[in-house]
Amino acid sequence: MPFVEKGMTVGLFGGSFNPPHAGHALVAEIALRRLKLDQLWWIVTPGNPLKDTRHLAPLAERLERSQALIHDPRIKITAFEATHHIRYTADTLAMIKARNPGVHFVWIMGADNLANFHRWQRWQKIALTLPIAVIDRPGSTLSFLSSRMAKTFDYARVDETDAPILPRSKAPAWTFIHGPRSLLSSTDIRNGATKPKG
Template sequence: MPHVERGMAVGLFGGSFNPPHEGHLLVAEIALRRLGLDQLWWMVTPGNPLKSRSELASLADRLSMSEKLVQDPRIKITAFEKTLEGSYTANTLAVVKAKNPQARFVWIMGADSLSTFHNWQKWREIVSTFPIAVVDRPGSTLSFLSSKMARTFDYARVDEDDAGTLWKRKAPAWTFIHGPRSTLSSTALRAGSDDKTQ
């Protein structure tokens, strides 16, 4: 787990990164800038319970590709989840919170994950652990209106203009951040498709 100083604001950006690409990097850069973060942890997960393992590159390869892609020293590439029992996000966030009571965290996710977020194990617990920033992705701009999470926690939505205060807020609190979008996707890159919007 990366080192964090007292009072730091840290974004947690988890995913398979299979492979990592410029779209992921754009989400990370937008989050750093718009949320006023000191660090962002690029958390490469050992696996994803909602995705097939047969398509998954090795953890070492995904870490190596991430390190080659990311140049910003504020972005810390890590795979600490490998050392935890169970790779579910709710468990990871609970451990992060327990081990780093001196820091403030925000969970970062692409808008493309919002529509299926209610299928994640203990998704309500995730929303209640740390504030969440949802960053726009192509084809997902309206997900903040239609997703189950957005409807359930509509009362906790923070205006995008106040995104820079999100890390100071007590969960549940979330915001949707619009901005430049990349049409790249890991699925399309794995398939070698010309259509990068799948």
């Protein structure tokens, strides 16, 4: 787990990153800028319980590719979930909070994950544990209106103009951040439809 000091604001951006690409880097950059974060933890997960793992590249390879893609020192590439044998995001967040008192964390995710967020293990617990920043992705702009998570926690939505206050907000709190979008997707790259760095 990366080193962090009390009082810092830290974004948690988790995923299988299979493979990582410029679209992921764009989400991380937008989150750092719009949320005014001190750090962003790029958490490469051992796997995704909701995805087919037959085509999952080895963790070491995904870590190495992530390191090659990222050049901002504020972005910390990590895979601590594998070390602690953690499978679900809710457990990851509970451990992070317990080990880092006084640090302000916010969960970062692309809008393409918002539509299926209600399928995540204990998804409501996640929303009640940390504030959430949803970053726009192609084809997912309207998910902040239609998704089950957005409807369930509509009362907790923060206007994106107030995004910088989100990391220090008490959960539940979430915002949808519009901005530049990349058409790249890990699925397309694996299928040979697009190139990783395009």
